[in-house]
Amino acid sequence: MYFSLEWYVRTMSIFDLNAFGILPDDQVSLKPIGSAVYLAASFFNHSCVPSALVSFSGNRIRVVLNRDVAKGEQIFISYLNPDSFSTKKELNEFIKRKYGFDCNCSQCQTSQ
Numbered sequence: 041m042y043f044s045l046e047w048y049v050r051t052m053s054i055f056d057l058n059a060f061g062i063l064p065d066d067q068v069s070l071k072p073i074g075s076a077v078y079l080a081a082s083f084f085n086h087s088c089v090p091s092a093l094v095s096f097s098g099n100r101i102r103v104v105l106n107r108d109v110a111k112g113e114q115i116f117i118s119y120l121n122p123d124s125f126s127t128k129k130e131l132n133e134f135i136k137r138k139y140g141f142d143c144n145c146s147q148c149q150t151s152q
């Protein structure tokens with residue numbers, strides 16, 4: 041079977057945008073031990089003030105609400121660790137460069 045360069049680049053881009061870095065169970069290290077695409081979890085959008093947190097047990101992903109949400113309210117996760125960025129501007133530039141969108145979450149709207 042032959043895959044074109046365009047197919048490969050497109051497929052790897054989709055994987056990269058939707059993949060989760062699997063973090064170790066110890067919750068201490070923030071260095072991923074692998075990456076994977078989780079179909080259902082890949083549907084969550086990003087917010088800097090997420091309503092759910094992502095964690096891992098081995099290679100199983102767990103998405104748990106971290107606050108009450110109203111019926112029908114969209115559930116957001118954070119695509120990154122905000123502590124990795126020294127400024128909001130740096131975080132927003134990373135999101136734009138890596139994911140191709142401007143974060144429009146409630147926190148980013150109030151900081152503009």
Ligand SMILES: [Zn+2]
Pocket residue numbers: 087088089143144145146147148
């Ligand atoms: Zn934001």
